[in-house]
Amino acid sequence: MVQRDPQTPGKEALTLGDLYRGLRSQFESAGVAEPEVSARRIAAEANGSDAAQIALAPQTAMTVRMVAHADAMAARRVAGEPLQYVLGNWAFRQLDLAVDRRALIPRPETEVVTGIAIDWLAQTVRRRTLSELTVADLGTGCGAIALSVAQEVPQARVYATDSSADALALAAANLAGVGHASSRVSLHQGNWFEALAGVHAPNDVDCNAIPLRGQLHAVVSNPPYVADGEPLAPEIDDWEPHAAMYAGPDGLSAVREIVREARGWLAPGGLLVVEIASDQGSAVAAVAEARGYERVRIERDLAGLERVLVAMRPRDEPDALELETAAERLRDGDFVVAPTDTICGVMARYADSGAVARVCEAKERPRSEPMPILVSGLAQADELVELSPAARALAEQHWPGGLTLVAKRRGGPDPLHGRETLGVRAPALGWLRWLIDDVGPVTGTSANRHGHPTPASAFEAAMNLATSAGEMAVPGRVIRGRAPGGTASTVVDVTAPEPIVLREGAVPRAEIVGDST
Numbered sequence: 001m002v003q004r005d006p007q008t009p010g011k012e013a014l015t016l017g018d019l020y021r022g023l024r025s026q027f028e029s030a031g032v033a034e035p036e037v038s039a040r041r042i043a044a045e046a047n048g049s050d051a052a053q054i055a056l057a058p059q060t061a062m063t064v065r066m067v068a069h070a071d072a073m074a075a076r077r078v079a080g081e082p083l084q085y086v087l088g089n090w091a092f093r094q095l096d097l098a099v100d101r102r103a104l105i106p107r108p109e110t111e112v113v114t115g116i117a118i119d120w121l122a123q124t125v126r127r128r129t130l131s132e133l134t135v136a137d138l139g140t141g142c143g144a145i146a147l148s149v150a151q152e153v154p155q156a157r158v159y160a161t162d163s164s165a166d167a168l169a170l171a172a173a174n175l176a177g178v179g180h181a182s183s184r185v186s187l188h189q190g191n192w193f194e195a196l197a198g199v200h201a202p203n204d205v206d207c208n209a210i211p212l213r214g215q216l217h218a219v220v221s222n223p224p225y226v227a228d229g230e231p232l233a234p235e236i237d238d239w240e241p242h243a244a245m246y247a248g249p250d251g252l253s254a255v256r257e258i259v260r261e262a263r264g265w266l267a268p269g270g271l272l273v274v275e276i277a278s279d280q281g282s283a284v285a286a287v288a289e290a291r292g293y294e295r296v297r298i299e300r301d302l303a304g305l306e307r308v309l310v311a312m313r314p315r316d317e318p319d320a321l322e323l324e325t326a327a328e329r330l331r332d333g334d335f336v337v338a339p340t341d342t343i344c345g346v347m348a349r350y351a352d353s354g355a356v357a358r359v360c361e362a363k364e365r366p367r368s369e370p371m372p373i374l375v376s377g378l379a380q381a382d383e384l385v386e387l388s389p390a391a392r393a394l395a396e397q398h399w400p401g402g403l404t405l406v407a408k409r410r411g412g413p414d415p416l417h418g419r420e421t422l423g424v425r426a427p428a429l430g431w432l433r434w435l436i437d438d439v440g441p442v443t444g445t446s447a448n449r450h451g452h453p454t455p456a457s458a459f460e461a462a463m464n465l466a467t468s469a470g471e472m473a474v475p476g477r478v479i480r481g482r483a484p485g486g487t488a489s490t491v492v493d494v495t496a497p498e499p500i501v502l503r504e505g506a507v508p509r510a511e512i513v514g515d516s517t
Contacts, residue, residue: 014067017058019043023074030078033235038083045087046070082235092144094151097174102166103141104244109301110222113275113308114148116299117220120271121153124217132157134201134212136265138192138221138258139163141244143171143185145220150181157202158185159212161195164243192223192254193261212265214320219262222275227251251277252284259287259309263434269315273308281306289400290377290426292434314430318479323435325476330439335359337447337462337472338479340374341402341428342486343454344461347374347442350384353415359443360416362465365450367416372404372423372489374444376437381424384441385409391494394512399426400433402489402506425489456482 014022020043027035044051046069047062062070076086084090084105089098092106093114099105121133133153137146137160146160162168168187175182188195193213200209224247226232232245247254255276262272272293276284281298288296293311301307317323318338326336333355335348346362348355350373360367375381378395385407387395395405404425413420425444427433436442447461448454455461458481462472472478490505492512501509 013061015058016043016047016049016054016060016062019046019062019067019070020054020058023070026074027077032077038077038086041083041087042070042073042077045073080235080238082239085239093148095144095147095174095178097142097144097147098170098177099142100170101239101241102164102170104222104240106142106144109303109305109307110144110275112299112301113220113222113273114145116308116310117145117218117271117273118149118152120273121149121156121218125153125155130217131155132202133217134215135159135218135220136161136193136196136212136216138219139223139244139254140171140187141167141222143174143187145222146171146185147174147178147181149220150185151178154181156184159188159196159199160185161188161190161192163189163191163195164241165189167241167244192258193265196265214264214267216262216266216270218271218273219258219266220273221258223247223254223258225251225255225275225277225280250283252280252287255280255284255309256287259284259293259311260291260437263291263293263313264320266313268313268317270313272311272313275307276309278305278307281309284309286377286379290379290433290437292376292430292432292437294430317431318481322476322479323431326479327435327439329474329476330355330435330442334477335362335443336477336479337458337465338432339456339458339481339483340432340444342483342488344447344456344458344483345374345444346447346461346465347444349439350441350443356416356443359445362467363445363448363450364466365445368418370414370417370419370421370423371443371445372425372491373441374427374432374436375424375441376433377426380436380441381405381426383410385422385424388494390499394492394494394499395426398507398511400428401426402428402487403512404489404491406491406493406495406502408495421493421495423491454483456485458482 020039023039023042024035027038032038040051046066073086084099089096093111133156135149135156135158140146140160140162146158149156150158168189196212199212201212201215224245226245227250228246285296288311294314296311298306299308299310329336330349333352335346335355337346346359348359387407391405404423406421406423409422446454459478462478487506490507491503493500493502499512501512
């Protein structure tokens, strides 16, 4: 309980300054973290004033009710309850939000996440003169991100999701406090994008609503990213909702799902911004690269820690339905012809030896000749081949791009060509990595009959294979477009201690074996 200031024994009424000093002494004795901050904020809350009032008007008299309110809050703080929950509200950017145990406490690193999204949205409005932008806030909690975006970007319509009905109730309470901006925020219960299934966005062109999938200009999220069992401070672990913090053995289960699924929900050119733990940057960036995003980067928070994944869906890509149909064909054992980084290629799932054999037949190519395999990134490559640290370093430096690594195949000889090695490469095209990430590694051989040149048009290349024209005209067998041509990949044998360049190509020899050669 707060005691009257002993330095002023003649005073009958407790002042604001007395209250502050008494609280600070109480918190120091109890070992409360940052006792001065807690004392100042609780004294101001009890008085109904700003924290600055303690310095400006310390002689302000306190009523009995104010002191009792301060005592109740102090007891909760001494018991370990976070200051934000004790106060019941907390500032976030331009907002004063209601906070309680139904949702995580909004923190400075989340303000950085929100700021990155808001700055990009504002620039997009100016650059493209858009009247409306669609944004998803996944795992909205108290609504901090969604409400900030709506308030600071008047053109934004925000779809906020959370699996917790309690958290959404808190967000709804905060929504009522943002005025007109609340009309551009809607709340949806469910897990991540599942909450938006069936949701339609307004369409000003023909007044008909259209499905939200593939239309989002930005996806923003502060998901759980703490590994199961990782120790946290009692003030966090004992009070904040565990479902909003813990995410599997490595803490990445939620982040992976969001990064993977957002690729199809974003419009071409759309932005993904996700808060992560400070030690997850490399792993999360690799997931985004494998998923075919571009401009992938990890941003730092105000403390200089790597805390934010930022990535974009490439703007120029084949039609989404065409890609989905091609993926279905590949899963069904078909092969697909498509333009790649340089030439048109014919793809089949490498795990389907029958489909790979049909590629050889369509190309009139001997089965004994190995074909390079396209992977979405190092994670898929590791499932197929054994890479030394030096080989991994080459992949990290040159993937996605024009480098094929020939390495020892896991599981013994290839079932088709019988060799112990396999060539793997992560292609530069984002949509192609996205497709491969969905269906698994695919063959990366040219779409031509053996010994013949490869046409630049994917449709023409498909028609020149040793198959019937009707067979290749089936929807999904061809991803239309023209290959850009250019230099083929550099092929490097990494089975020996030192890399051996087997074929000169897009990556200079000096970058593989050093200038001394």
